[in-house]
Amino acid sequence: MVKKTVLTHPVLSTELRTQILGKNKRRQVGLFGGTFNPVHTGHLVMADQVGNQLGLDKVCFMPDATPPHVDKKSAIAAKYRVEMLAAAISGNPMFDLELCEVERGGISYSYDTVAYLKHKHPDTDYYFIIGADMVNYLPKWHRIDELVKMVQFVGVKRPGYTPRTTYPVLWVDAPKLEITSTAIRKRVANGESIHYLVPDAVAAYIEKEGLYRE
Incomplete structure (x- = not known):
């Protein structure tokens, strides 16, 4: 009986095993920035x-800690928004929180945030999610020409906005829900229902903390 010779190569087998397990795969992570004052179902x-x-x-x-807009929003403390x-996101395993802007404080420039995250997580590709209405403002973003080389912008289409820009934006279709944080704050102040406009847990938190009453 002839014995079969089994060739082994520990280094190669480790490399193959790593590839099979996907450990060399770069992580693909979306960044969805905003004031979230409050977060709602549309978000x-x-x-x-x-x-x-x-x-x-x-x-x-x-x-964000402080939005870098000319018409600054009057936001409640970051603690409540976080x-x-x-x-709101506790039931979705794909969702997570990134608190680097809140922890850094001050005005939040996307360039600084993305540079920090890419340095901290060199194995990750980032996708910066913005609404179609924000795409028109990209030329005014801080260091935008450098930023577009660091991150893939994702524009979410919405009625009334033409999906066209000179910047490399990846367009995605999504149901548009006519819900705004401003409208929710007004409804709370007026004692009106926000049921289904925000997750039940968020509505309960707003009630418990007495937010947006004035």
């Missing part, structure tokens, strides 16, 4: 659609 639908259509590993909700986000 969640938008993030879920982008994450699933692009096959992302994670979509990270990234609340806790509402945590409550």
